[in-house]
Amino acid sequence: MGKRKRIGILTSGGDCAGLNAAIRAVVYRAVGTYGWEVIGIRQATHGLMSHPPQVTDLGIEKVDALLTAGGTVLGTTNKGNPFAFPMPDGTVCDRTQDIIDGYYQLHLDAVIGIGGDGSMAILRKLAQHGGWNLVGIPKTIDNDVGITEHSIGFDTAVNTATEALDRLHFTAASHSRVMILEVMGRDAGHIAISAGIAGGADVILIPEIPYTVANICRKLEERQSQGKNYSLVIVSEAVRTEAGEVVSITNRLGQCRLGGIGDYLADRICDCSGAETRVTVLGHVQRGGTPSPLDRLVAAAFGVAAVDLIAEEKYDHMVTWQNRQVVSVPIAAAIAHYQAVNPEGTLVKTARGLGIYLGD
Structure with missing residues (x-):
């Protein structure tokens, strides 16, 4: 030994x-x-x-x-x-x-x-x-x-975000609203796309794929024409504005962090479609818990x-x-490049195949 x-x-x-x-x-x-x-x-x-x-x-x-x-x-x-x-x-x-x-x-x-x-x-x-x-x-x-x-930590965060979408589903339908769920994701949209598919979101926005508010509204109008009076939107906190600007919050100590993209989208969706919108920011709820x-x-x-x-x-x-097993790799190789959502990957193809708006 x-x-x-x-x-x-x-x-x-x-x-x-x-x-x-x-x-x-x-x-x-x-x-x-x-x-x-x-x-x-x-x-x-x-x-x-x-x-x-x-x-x-x-x-x-x-x-x-x-x-x-x-x-x-x-x-x-x-x-x-x-x-x-x-x-x-x-x-x-x-x-x-x-x-x-x-x-x-x-x-x-x-x-x-x-x-x-x-x-x-x-x-x-x-x-x-x-x-x-x-x-x-x-x-x-x-x-x-x-x-x-x-x-x-990833799976628990996805479970938390998915449960939030499940809960928002019913209140959105009850009030004929567009519910926007802002989730964490400093550089990558893995939480948003995984929870979005699992939770039945109609729009998924991730930093890896650009979008337009006009096309989001077009998706919402399409649902309305089908008799669906509500919609669910999930967005990663790292998503930028249409102009490519980072949306962040600065506290009283001068500390800056990502946050606010949900409110940005809510205002523009309301202006574009007239839909009543509400925003939920999960924040650190995704980190905590069992x-x-x-x-x-x-x-x-x-x-x-x-x-x-x-x-x-x-x-x-x-x-x-x-591949369903634990293997070791050099740390240098593991951190050489961060792993973003692949725009050509299985989850993106799945979301598009389900009719989810995922950007342009």
């Missing part, structure tokens, strides 16, 4: 359902099969940046009940690039050496990082600078990490496979789901 290893695990970037299931699987495999020690690193790389590092010992008894728990018991962050870390005085500072020192203070043999493409890029750079042994597990509700067919069975399954398979990569000393790799 070899040397007793001491491995760290962290969750980085936005939270999602299924992270705890992955942590649980890592501990079960590492402790139960190999007899290793697992250290949970709190608040992603911020935990390593602290002195002493902010960590917790993870045994099977501590993770046993985590399979169905949402979020991450380790905490996470999507702020503060360690290579240009914001300081209290407004300056930025390279904190990479602090993080590298934290790794070695913990006497770790390897780290399992659970994150999206941005987190993976940062973790890989840290590993290269510090001589770490790194294995990656992909998670993102956007499902846009390259190469893998599934990322932890993970779906598929997300639990994927998380469990990824966690076990990641530990096995460490046992094989196959580092700088990420586990992926391909």
Whole structure:
């Protein structure tokens, strides 16, 4: 069985359902099969940046009940690039050496990082600078990490968006309205197109395919001519205006984020067609809650496979789901290109075949 290893695990970037299931699987495999020690690193790389590092010992008894728990018991962050870390005085500072020192203070043999493409890029750079042994597990509700067919969190987000469409269906019909559902999707429209097809949307708008408000209204008028007095529209937050402008919201702290495309469309659809419109923005509801069975399954398979990569000393790799099985690929290859919705792919063809307006 070899040397007793001491491995760290962290969750980085936005939270999602299924992270705890992955942590649980890592501990079960590492402790139960190999007899290793697992250290949970709190608040992603911020935990390593602290002195002493902010960590917790993870045994099977501590993770046993985590399979169905949402979020991450380790905490996470999507702020503060360690290579240009914001300081209290407004300056930025390279904190990479602090993080590298934290790794070695913990006497770790390897780290399992659970994150999206941005987190993976940062973790890989840290590993290269510090001589770490790194294995990656992909998670993102956007499902846009390259190469893998599934990322932890995506299926739960789709289920949540689909349920929202199911509920909006009845109130839309009751009031003869156009209901617009705005869902997450920073760069890619995977949530919108998957939930849109599953939830019976009449219009699906994703950033990969351009659209016109005139053609959206034409679709709505077509339904009215068929005696259908309501319509459902689902739109990814990353969809731009017809002029190609990004729609975003800036809060009082000056922080800017995507959001508002639903309201933009509602006003223009009302002007174009006269239809009464209502907008629902799901937001972080898509990240929270109990993970779906598929997300639990994927998380469990990824966690076990990641530990096995460490046992094989196959580092700088990420586990992926391909052709109904888990395989590993170099992290560099996995994050080289994000995975957008293929405009010529099966889901787009399916939506068009169902008569859904998907752009021009």
